[in-house]
Amino acid sequence: MKILGVSGSLRAASFNTALLRAAQECAPDGVTIEIFGLHDLPLFNQDVEDQGDPVPVKAWKDAVRSADALLLACPEYNGGITGVLKNAIDWASRGSPSALQGKTACIVGASPGVTGTVRAQDALRQSLRKVSAEYWPLSEMLVGQAHTKIEGGVLTDEKTLAYLGRHLAAFVEHMRG
Numbered sequence: 001m002k003i004l005g006v007s008g009s010l011r012a013a014s015f016n017t018a019l020l021r022a023a024q025e026c027a028p029d030g031v032t033i034e035i036f037g038l039h040d041l042p043l044f045n046q047d048v049e050d051q052g053d054p055v056p057v058k059a060w061k062d063a064v065r066s067a068d069a070l071l072l073a074c075p076e077y078n079g080g081i082t083g084v085l086k087n088a089i090d091w092a093s094r095g096s097p098s099a100l101q102g103k104t105a106c107i108v109g110a111s112p113g114v115t116g117t118v119r120a121q122d123a124l125r126q127s128l129r130k131v132s133a134e135y136w137p138l139s140e141m142l143v144g145q146a147h148t149k150i151e152g153g154v155l156t157d158e159k160t161l162a163y164l165g166r167h168l169a170a171f172v173e174h175m176r177g
């Protein structure tokens with residue numbers, strides 16, 4: 001199973017990207033997680049789209065299409081998802097069928113606050129519903145007080161690592177039916 005890991009943060013020491021790196025280490029057997037960086041995606045502009053998708057947009061849509069499932073690491077900005085992640089969803093939602101059609105997403109998120117991106121994850125689910133992607137509904141993974149668990153972009157907290165491992169294993173079991 002090939003899972004595409006996507007972080008809604010461009011920050012080098014991002015807590016959310018750190019969750020994806022940790023997920024690569026604790027992925028269940030037979031599962032690979034490839035991380036796709038959103039740094040090169042331009043802001044969505046329908047005039048640009050009308051001229052044909054720019055190369056980074058093509059690469060993003062191809063990566064989504066060729067993945068069996070998505071692992072979305074969702075930071076929270078002002079109670080919602082980051083512009084970076086929403087922009088990526090907006091690009092991928094275009095076309096018929098869109099790259100997101102029928103894709104299932106596992107959602108994780110980390111923030112220094114105690115609520116650990118719960119509001120952003122709800123907002124992300126709303127966007128995914130709207131673009132015909134699905135989310136794995138059984139569980140959400142919220143990592144609060146992330147600054148005490150992730151150091152220099154590395155998830156060091158053993159309990160959170162174990163939590164992530166269980167979350168991924170349950171998702172993969174769900175995907176395998």
Ligand SMILES: Cc1cc2nc3c(=O)[nH]c(=O)nc-3n(C[C@H](O)[C@H](O)[C@H](O)COP(=O)(O)O)c2cc1C
Binds near residue numbers: 013077078113
């Ligand atoms: C513009 C902005 C708004 C933010 N709003 C929230 C928020 O609503 N809730 C929250 O828990 N953290 C909020 N934060 C703090 C982020 O959770 C924190 O910067 C976190 O490190 C971002 O994720 P990252 O580490 O993956 O880059 C905000 C940060 C920024 C820059």
